[in-house]
Amino acid sequence: MPLRPTFGNPDLPYPFLENDQWHKGEPINDVKLHQRIDGPLEDLGQVARSHSHNWVSFRANKTGSITGSATLGAALIPWTVIEDTHNGWQPLDNSWHVPLNARYLISCQVAQSGVIAGVNLWLAGGTDPNGGQGNDAIFPLRSPNFEPIAGGGAGISTILDLFTFYDICAQVTATVTALSADSCWLAVQQVGWLT
Amino acid sequence: MAYPATPLADQFSHPTNPRSVLEDAPDMHTKVDLQLNALRAYMFGQPTANLAQFRASHRAAGATAIAANATIKFDTTLTNTGGGSWSVATGLYTVPAAGGLFLATAVCTLATTVAFRLYISGVPNTFGSANINGCAISVIARSSRVRLVPIRFAGGETVGVRPTAAISIEGITTAGTEKNRFELIQIGV
Numbered sequence: 001m002p003l004r005p006t007f008g009n010p011d012l013p014y015p016f017l018e019n020d021q022w023h024k025g026e027p028i029n030d031v032k033l034h035q036r037i038d039g040p041l042e043d044l045g046q047v048a049r050s051h052s053h054n055w056v057s058f059r060a061n062k063t064g065s066i067t068g069s070a071t072l073g074a075a076l077i078p079w080t081v082i083e084d085t086h087n088g089w090q091p092l093d094n095s096w097h098v099p100l101n102a103r104y105l106i107s108c109q110v111a112q113s114g115v116i117a118g119v120n121l122w123l124a125g126g127t128d129p130n131g132g133q134g135n136d137a138i139f140p141l142r143s144p145n146f147e148p149i150a151g152g153g154a155g156i157s158t159i160l161d162l163f164t165f166y167d168i169c170a171q172v173t174a175t176v177t178a179l180s181a182d183s184c185w186l187a188v189q190q191v192g193w194l195t
Numbered sequence: 196m197a198y199p200a201t202p203l204a205d206q207f208s209h210p211t212n213p214r215s216v217l218e219d220a221p222d223m224h225t226k227v228d229l230q231l232n233a234l235r236a237y238m239f240g241q242p243t244a245n246l247a248q249f250r251a252s253h254r255a256a257g258a259t260a261i262a263a264n265a266t267i268k269f270d271t272t273l274t275n276t277g278g279g280s281w282s283v284a285t286g287l288y289t290v291p292a293a294g295g296l297f298l299a300t301a302v303c304t305l306a307t308t309v310a311f312r313l314y315i316s317g318v319p320n321t322f323g324s325a326n327i328n329g330c331a332i333s334v335i336a337r338s339s340r341v342r343l344v345p346i347r348f349a350g351g352e353t354v355g356v357r358p359t360a361a362i363s364i365e366g367i368t369t370a371g372t373e374k375n376r377f378e379l380i381q382i383g384v
Contacts, residue, residue, distance in 0.1 A: 037227055044234050055296070055383060057347070061323050082323040105298070107344045111312070111328060149310045151359070153330045157343040182314065183328035187321075189296065189345035191382055 056104070056190035058096050059083040061181040066110065068172040072122055072140055076169045077110070079186050088188075095169035096188060098125075098162045103192035106160060106168065111153030111183035112146065112176035119146045119174045121154040125166040151179055161194055246381040247277025247291050253375040257366040258306035266316070266355040267303070267364070269377050277381060287317070287353040288379060294350030296383035301329060301341040301356045304365045304374035311360035313339040318354060321347050328359070337365075338374075345382075354379065 060079030069075035076094035086099035098104070108123045124140040139160065146152035154172075162168070170186055178184045251269035253259065261267055266286035275281055278291035290297075301313050314328040329341030339358070356377045364375050 041227075041230055041234070057321075057345075059321050059323075080323070083321060105343065105345055107342065109328075109330070109342075109344075111330065147330075151310060151312055153312070153328075155330055155342050180324075180328065181322070182324045182326045183312070185322050185327070185344075187345050191345075 054085070056088070056100055056102060056188070057083055057085045058088055058186070058188040060089070060096075060186045062110070062184040063178050063181050066112075066172055066176050066178050066184075068119065068174040068176060070173050072124060072171070074171070076171050077186070079170075080181070090167070093167065093169075095167040096186070098164050098166045098168065100190070101163045101194045102190045103159060103161050103194060105157070105187075105189045105191045107155070107157045107185065107187045107189075108170045109153060109155035109183065109185050110170075110172055110176065111151060111179040113151065113179045114177060115148060115150050116146055116152060116174070116176060117148030119152075119154070119172055119176060120144060121156060121170060121172055123156045123158070123168070123170050125160075125162065125168045146176075151183075153179070153183060159191065163194075245277065246384075247279050247295070247297070247379070248274045248381065249277075249279055249281060249288055249377075249379045250274040251281060251288075251377050252367070252373040253303075253364055254367050254369070254373075255364070256368050259364045259366070261358055261362050261364060263311075263359065263361045264357050266357055267375075267377070269356075269375065273373070273376075279379070285353075285355070287355045288377070290348040290350055290352045290354060290379070291381075292350045293384065294348040294352075295381050296345060296347050298378075298380045298382055299327070299341060299344045299346050300376075300378040300380075302374065302376055303339055303356075303358065303362065305337040306363045306365045308337050309360055309362050311339060311358045311362055313341055314357055314359065315341055315344075316355050316357050317352055318346050319349055319352060 059082045061082060062077055062079050066077055067075045078094045081089050088097045088099045090097055106123065108121060110121050121143040122140055141156055141158060143154035143156050146154050168188060250273040252271045252273055253267065253269045254271045268283055268286035270283050272281055280289045299315055301315055303313055312328050312330065314326045316326045318325065318327055327341060327344060329339055367374055
């Protein structure tokens with residue numbers, strides 16, 4: 001019985017079954033079948049399985065005193081790592097190294113226990129291997145000021161397409177006392193892929 | 196939910212003759228068509244279908260007093276899909292049994308100025324704690340919020356929103372003015 005061509009399923013995505021990969025009269029053997037069916041199927045399966053499974057996830061929090069600085073990159077927050085699925089945290093640099101080219105949701109929050117004003121949060125990334133910070137910071141995002149009341153805080157949520165040469169880190173512009181781990185976090189969650 | 200079994204490394208070899216190919220119609224259908232169909236169904240189901248969405252708002256006509264650390268009972272369900280359940284009586288959302296990756300947002304606007312923070316209680320320990328605190332109130336804006344925060348749920352958690360101090364939620368009665376709301380949007384499995 002001749003082998004059927006594989007154009008019977010037109011809804012399948014490019015490129016696995018697009019074009020005519022079987023030629024009339026072409027002898028078929030198990031190697032060709034393996035290359036043209038098993039291989040693409042395996043690729044598709046890997047994409048399906050990894051889609052939202054095993055996404056990169058980094059979560060960290062902080063309590064106690066946080067040394068701040070008005071100079072960007074001068075006093076990065078030494079987060080306490082709770083989860084780091086792809087081992088991106090660089091403890092000596094207080095920065096998180098992006099392990100995969102992908103789209104990430106980044107959420108960062110710092111709240112402090114006393115009354116303080118004029119402080120804000122920086123979230124930044126760069127290519128400087130020494131913590132990813134300094135004059136070459138690529139995307140320093142700065143929050144509004146802390147509210148001048150007890151328990152004031154500042155937060156940033158953003159989605160960024162990041163490449164593996166980025167390091168992500170955060171700092172506040174003046175020294176504060178973190179309200180609790182519940183109130184201070186840096187979360188980086190992969191939410192998509194870059195192609 | 197997981198995609199079914201990995202295709203065999205070489206599933207077309209004849210079981211006894213390595214130079215031959217096993218290719219009868221039912222066999223090819225099983226090994227190719229069914230796998231492709233399953234894969235298509237799986238991938239077309241991602242990432243938007245069958246994911247949970249939950250949004251609730253508080254629309255009381257007048258200001259509503261909430262005690263410190265009391266769960267806010269948002270009374271209007273705007274969206275609730277994907278199997279999770281919301282209880283107005285308790286103010287708790289039960290995460291679907293399958294769990295997954297969610298984005299959490301909570302906002303409250305007050306009738307009077309109070310220094311407080313919103314927090315989402317009952318979240319799993321992906322942040323090392325059972326609660327996530329949002330920003331403190333702004334004196335002018337009289338609001339507090341937990342911004343988009345990714346949280347991974349194991350499934351079945353009961354989650355609610357609480358203020359750290361006694362507050363009075365601003366009255367809202369109509370759709371489109373949802374100043375007090377709680378949202379959990381699933382973005383992955």
